[in-house]
Amino acid sequence: MAVIKSASAAPNRRRGDTRVALAFVAPAMLGYLVFLVWPTLRGVYLSFTSFDLLSEEKWTGLDNYRRLVNDPVFWDSLGVTLQYVMINIGVQTVAALLIAVLMHRLTRSTVVRGIVLAPYLVSNVVAGIVWLWILDTQLGVGNEVIEWLGFDRIAFFGDASWAIPTIALVNVWRHVGYTALLIFAGLQSISPTVYEAGRVDGASEWRMFRSITVPLLRPVLSLVLIITVVGSFQVFDTVSVTTDGKPANATNVLQLYVYDLAFDRLQFGYASAISVALMLVLTVITVMQYRLMRAGRSDLG
Amino acid sequence: MTATMTHAETGGGPEAREKPDGGRRERRPLSWGRVLAWVAMGVITLLTLFPFYWMLRTALSTNTALAQAPASPLPVDFSFGGFLRVFGLQSTEEALAEGGAGGSLDFWRYLANSVLVATLVTVCQMLFASMAAYAFARLRWRGRDAAFGFLLGGLMIPAVFTLLPNFVLIKEAGLVDSLFGITMPMVFMTMPFAVFFLRQFFLGISHEVEEAALIDGAGRVRVFFQLVLPMSTAPIATLSILTYITAWNEYFWPLMVSYSGSSRVLTVALSIFRAQTPQTGTDWAGLMAATFVAALPMVVLFALLAKRIVNSIGFSGIK
Numbered sequence: 001m002a003v004i005k006s007a008s009a010a011p012n013r014r015r016g017d018t019r020v021a022l023a024f025v026a027p028a029m030l031g032y033l034v035f036l037v038w039p040t041l042r043g044v045y046l047s048f049t050s051f052d053l054l055s056e057e058k059w060t061g062l063d064n065y066r067r068l069v070n071d072p073v074f075w076d077s078l079g080v081t082l083q084y085v086m087i088n089i090g091v092q093t094v095a096a097l098l099i100a101v102l103m104h105r106l107t108r109s110t111v112v113r114g115i116v117l118a119p120y121l122v123s124n125v126v127a128g129i130v131w132l133w134i135l136d137t138q139l140g141v142g143n144e145v146i147e148w149l150g151f152d153r154i155a156f157f158g159d160a161s162w163a164i165p166t167i168a169l170v171n172v173w174r175h176v177g178y179t180a181l182l183i184f185a186g187l188q189s190i191s192p193t194v195y196e197a198g199r200v201d202g203a204s205e206w207r208m209f210r211s212i213t214v215p216l217l218r219p220v221l222s223l224v225l226i227i228t229v230v231g232s233f234q235v236f237d238t239v240s241v242t243t244d245g246k247p248a249n250a251t252n253v254l255q256l257y258v259y260d261l262a263f264d265r266l267q268f269g270y271a272s273a274i275s276v277a278l279m280l281v282l283t284v285i286t287v288m289q290y291r292l293m294r295a296g297r298s299d300l301g
Numbered sequence: 302m303t304a305t306m307t308h309a310e311t312g313g314g315p316e317a318r319e320k321p322d323g324g325r326r327e328r329r330p331l332s333w334g335r336v337l338a339w340v341a342m343g344v345i346t347l348l349t350l351f352p353f354y355w356m357l358r359t360a361l362s363t364n365t366a367l368a369q370a371p372a373s374p375l376p377v378d379f380s381f382g383g384f385l386r387v388f389g390l391q392s393t394e395e396a397l398a399e400g401g402a403g404g405s406l407d408f409w410r411y412l413a414n415s416v417l418v419a420t421l422v423t424v425c426q427m428l429f430a431s432m433a434a435y436a437f438a439r440l441r442w443r444g445r446d447a448a449f450g451f452l453l454g455g456l457m458i459p460a461v462f463t464l465l466p467n468f469v470l471i472k473e474a475g476l477v478d479s480l481f482g483i484t485m486p487m488v489f490m491t492m493p494f495a496v497f498f499l500r501q502f503f504l505g506i507s508h509e510v511e512e513a514a515l516i517d518g519a520g521r522v523r524v525f526f527q528l529v530l531p532m533s534t535a536p537i538a539t540l541s542i543l544t545y546i547t548a549w550n551e552y553f554w555p556l557m558v559s560y561s562g563s564s565r566v567l568t569v570a571l572s573i574f575r576a577q578t579p580q581t582g583t584d585w586a587g588l589m590a591a592t593f594v595a596a597l598p599m600v601v602l603f604a605l606l607a608k609r610i611v612n613s614i615g616f617s618g619i620k
């Protein structure tokens with residue numbers, strides 16, 4: 001009886017399904033269109049205009065892009081950002097891998113994993129301010145220790161050559177635990193029998209790391225790299241609260257330049273052009289990394 | 302994930318199970334390598350936790366006394382002055398005497414704003430995302446796959462790119478400097494991921510329970526709210542926590558939109574506090590008290606839910 005009833009009700013239900021489905025999808029889809037799709041299209045459009053927010057935008061064709069190519073501040077800013085990304089990603093990936101492997105070999109404790117993740121819970125703003133204090137030239141405990149070790153005090157945030165590495169490392173402090181846990185999850189998916197076999201064959205820990213862990217972890221590592229590199233290029237918060245681009249333009253990362261152009265100089269058109277340029281760079285990097293990831297699905301698997 | 306977790310808990314392999322005491326130790330002698338690894342882990346733990354301790358140590362010091370003992374591991378001239386200043390409970394004279402800026406801070410308000418924004422963002426995003434995810438996972442309707450693909454395209458857009466045009470939009474809508482204007486775009490910025498994540502989960506729920514309820518005459522809406530949602534508390538809780546942390550820590554977007562105290566959230570308030578330097582030098586005790594206040598809710602949340610958060614990182618994969 002029930003079967004017959006449900007069979008005859010099927011076409012009805014499908015029609016009902018469509019109504020419910022549209023109602024269910026509507027809020028998410030509408031918000032997606034208004035706050036993601038439309039702004040994206042508009043951002044691209046604004047990059048071809050001159051727009052100061054107060055009057056109508058004027059179409060200026062490729063002017064903004066011509067200006068961008070000849071803008072030394074932009075190229076400087078790109079250079080600073082690249083330097084930041086290289087230090088940030090380089091140190092973070094190595095450190096996260098190290099922490100993940102240590103956790104994997106030493107302990108399953110949730111407490112240890114919790115501690116490692118703790119900095120991720122505070123904002124970049126908090127992380128920036130706390131390290132600004134710890135590394136303060138006069139009163140920072142970091143510099144007290146450096147002096148105690150017999151070195152000269154370092155103006156970590158005030159010196160043009162130290163500022164970017166310092167900010168990069170502050171952000172490593174905040175994000176390394178998160179990255180380590182992603183890698184850790186990847187490690188857990190490697191079957192322990194592989195290691196058992198390695199041990200039976202008399203392989204050392206280092207040998208097993210090189211010949212088992214790294215090759216089997218490659219897909220996870222590539223994915224982690226895509227996420228972290230794309231995030232790293234968008235650095236803003238930490239710079240904004242610590243150096244705000246100074247000294248001179250030594251820490252003027254791209255997002256800071258965009259913010260400055262838009263909100264201090266009201267050049268929304270040109271700021272959008274730089275945003276588009278950054279987005280293109282990120283897209284190219286993502287596509288390249290996806291390719292590499294697919295090419296090296298894993299050497300043993 | 303459950304599979305890997307159970308595996309993780311049983312750990313040591315067959316030998317360990319046969320000889321619970323000592324079997325494991327015999328198999329892995331305490332070598333120099335292992336000692337070295339533990340030392341490295343200890344150093345990492347110290348580096349991770351030290352800034353939190355230093356935040357509290359400085360917050361509980363008297364600002365003017367900090368210069369006397371910059372490396373003292375304990376608070377210098379213990380005082381709650383920093384916290385009092387942050388919550389505007391100190392008179393201007395007192396504040397100036399202790400090296401504060403003297404300007405009034407209204408951290409209760411910023412705290413309330415942050416709680417409101419993060420809560421609204423999380424609740425709305427979870428509700429809308431789970432409804433959409435259910436429609437994509439379980440309902441049959443024309444254009445479903447195309448719509449889902451279109452939504453996934455949003456994963457390719459870096460959030461930062463949408464901020465500037467979103468600001469223009471919010472400005473045109475007259476919502477600048479309002480909590481509503483801050484919240485709305487944030488609800489949708491990470492929506493595609495949330496939908497994708499929850500759809501994966503809904504796809505795995507058995508059809509039979511739903512069919513039974515449908516045959517009993519329940520509508521799809523009721524099935525979703527009274528059956529599917531209660532069955533999905535685990536992934537929704539996981540995602541909620543991550544969304545809440547992200548919303549709480551967001552700085553760039555609120556910085557663009559908020560101009561006055563009425564819509565100021567903690568992250569923005571902190572950077573403003575940091576920028577006001579009193580003549581006597583930065584009020585580090587007050588500033589550290591403020592960062593501590595901003596960090597505390599997440600630390601408490603974490604203490605309560607550590608296990609879930611930690612396990613969710615590998616589970617959600619990307620966020």
